[in-house]
Amino acid sequence: MKIALVGDKGRMGRLLTSRFSAAGCEVAGVDRPLTPDTVRPAVQGADVVILCVPVEVLAEVLSIVAPLLSPKQVLADITSVKVRPMEVMQAFHAGPVVGTHPLFGPDPQDDHLPVAVTPGSSARDADVTLVEQCFRMIGCDTFRTTAQEHDRAAAMIQGLNFISSVAYLATLAHNEELLPFVTPSFRRRLDAARKMLTEDAALFEGMFEANPASQDAVRSFRSFLNIASAGDVDVLVDRARWWWRTHDDRGGARQ
Template sequence: MTNSDPDFDKKLTSLRDEIDEIDSDLVKLLQRRLSVTSKVGQLKSSVGKPIYDGKREASLFAKRRLQASDAGLSPDLIEDVLRRLMRDSYVSQDASGYRCVNPECKKVVVVGGKGQLGAVFVDLFKRSDYQVDIIEQNDWPHSEAILADASVVIVAVPIRLTSMVIHHLNNLPKECILADLTSIKESPLFEMKKAHAGPVVGLHPMFGPDVTGLIKQTIISCEGRFPEQYQWLLEQFTVWGAKIYPVEAHEHDEAMSMVQVMRHFSTIAYGYHLMSEGADIEKLVAMSSPIYRLELVMVGRLFAQDPTLYADIIFANKENVSMMKRFAYRFLELLEDVSLDDKDAFVDVFNLVSDWFGDYAGDFLEESKSMLLKANELKKH
């Protein structure tokens, strides 16, 4: 189709110039907004208020969505933009530092503080003006001196080393808080209470080392001993923006067998199956829908990491084997329905699971829509 408007190029250039000017103004506005949010962070830091304010965030979204609707714009678009802006705002506010909840804390020692997750906590404690020391493998000959005046000792080593490390922490100051960051809780708590007569708490950060901050992140807390003596530590985590979720150690481990172990095991099995079938991953990526691409991303992401990390999680608890066997049995149950061409039985199971999810099914459907849109936008292949 030929262009019938001789001034088309001129008009298009003029409109694009106008868009460029608007975009330039947007950059200036964003710079101004970032400057103000940085001041907010400094102000909050000066009085010890947490950076994240859920009520303020919800109110802001509601107001801007209404404003967008009145202006004929998509409320979802405006909320997406705001969420992205606020994520950067939290990072800028995070740079202002944090209130030190317990100025009387003499020293925090992180065993494994140079590891990926340990380093996250070392950085946060330092930005809250705590004195922080690190113990790595080569530091054990000097560990007695390092630990002598510790107020908090956090064990941040791989699961397979946790018990051994805790065993060496049997001469801590009486009032020292002993905590661990492993993804299982019953065994480490037992070992910590055996090694140390003072306050003990089991912690499980539900995030990885690539976080830019703890805002909206969850830290699971399992009571060990003398919880009143470590409450200030949990409060410090909330000042950093984390949500504390208290739970009994055995409940934690049961939940993790589903949240982590089953997820990791089934992902590894799926990746193994794709490889064994000789699947052409380039073609799978090219032909994938957004949701399957996201599935491939999560599978591939796992195989880009340290296999011993996942082996430690899966092999940590012998009861995980029973859970995985039950999963395999249910897999075979559904496979039998397919083999027998029994669609009614298959649909019945589907509906039972749907009823079990209840309102969460619809909530997750809506939540996944924005995730899939973002996943599609980030495609590189």
């Protein structure tokens, strides 16, 4: 199998290049500056062409890449949102389109490597299976979903985690008088948010703005804050404990 990676010098591009190569795939990579002359030899003969580029430059990259693809080649991406990228890829490429979202970063900390797969309208089952096989060869666990389902989930898991952390820490910022009162639990929250806000903020901002479900997620969160402002904190605590349900609570094994 030949896999072409457009954007192979980025953090995720480097990770995938290394792992696909180690799995025995023929890997061809190309990165900036992208021109027809640099892209053509990379994508020629590739079974799957994977775009490892930010969502905001997807259309620009496709304007160069898509004219060089045959209708038989499978076009995929790894962006963290899916509705708009899928629309853009299908507008540029007449062949099969399969969206993917590796739900792990460029420095995975464990062997749990889930990948969401969103089949495009022009993709046959064989095309989707081919993309799934690519990721399974490098130890990933794939599951299929729709672009809409993906973006709703991503808005809640990634987007809301980002925006609620930003809002909380921005609320407390520039209050020097708070510093003597900092607790270990607050420091743990700072530590958890440090990389997201000091290194990856632009990435998460882009994901939040590109996801059509982001505002619905914020409105849902605000409704729960309203419960807290009414004094019904116990209701929130009871609901939040869902994450630590036991075998008996759920009538089955923990998932």
